[in-house]
Amino acid sequence: MNYFDFIREVPDFPRKGISFKDITPLLQNPKALQGAKKALLELLKDKQIDKVVGMESRGFFFGPMLAEQLNAGFVPVRKKGKLPYSTISENYDLEYGQDVLEIHADGIQKGDRVLVHDDVLATGGTASAVCRLIERLGGEVVQCNFLLELQFLSGRDKLIGYEVASLMQY
Numbered sequence: 001m002n003y004f005d006f007i008r009e010v011p012d013f014p015r016k017g018i019s020f021k022d023i024t025p026l027l028q029n030p031k032a033l034q035g036a037k038k039a040l041l042e043l044l045k046d047k048q049i050d051k052v053v054g055m056e057s058r059g060f061f062f063g064p065m066l067a068e069q070l071n072a073g074f075v076p077v078r079k080k081g082k083l084p085y086s087t088i089s090e091n092y093d094l095e096y097g098q099d100v101l102e103i104h105a106d107g108i109q110k111g112d113r114v115l116v117h118d119d120v121l122a123t124g125g126t127a128s129a130v131c132r133l134i135e136r137l138g139g140e141v142v143q144c145n146f147l148l149e150l151q152f153l154s155g156r157d158k159l160i161g162y163e164v165a166s167l168m169q170y
């Protein structure tokens, strides 16, 4: 399946000069949705995983589906002030801004093998902040996987030392 057919490029969103990669056409199509889920699991090549960590908000679409398939738990990373219990936090920069991400302090146990999932790898600011959160709690990041990667923004440079995989590269 050519997943690129299901990505809509929206110019000047959310800011002038940004070409936004909209994954909602892929989510709306049952065959593309099932195919993309399967293909993301194949990127992982049967590695054993205890927790899938997905980041707000577009990491929440596939993250729980992957966790269910992997017999793993799902742990949300959210933007500041949204998680109700004790949290740890990291500041980060992304393609069009900066923010703070948080995870529940009991979301990861020491030694947990973790898959990090998000829809888009752009500058890598979001994913690298998530890896720092996981490691501060004693988890091991086994892979960071993404539906699509904007290679011209060199996100992998912020993820050196981690296994990084994506279904589509722009």
Ligand SMILES: O=P(O)(O)OC[C@H]1O[C@H](OP(=O)(O)OP(=O)(O)O)[C@H](O)[C@@H]1O
Binding pocket: 055, 056, 057, 058, 059, 093, 094, 095, 096, 118, 119, 120, 121, 122, 123, 124, 125, 126, 127, 155
């Ligand atoms: O590699 P980076 O430059 O860090 O950018 C990637 C991040 O940007 C988008 O999220 P956004 O913060 O727009 O939030 P949303 O998922 O709630 O739309 C995307 O879903 C990734 O999480």
Ligand SMILES: Nc1ncnc2[nH]cnc12
Binding pocket: 018, 019, 020, 021, 022, 094, 095, 096, 120, 122, 123, 150
């Ligand atoms: N260009 C882009 N499209 C969609 N999500 C993004 N996150 C960061 N940059 C993005």
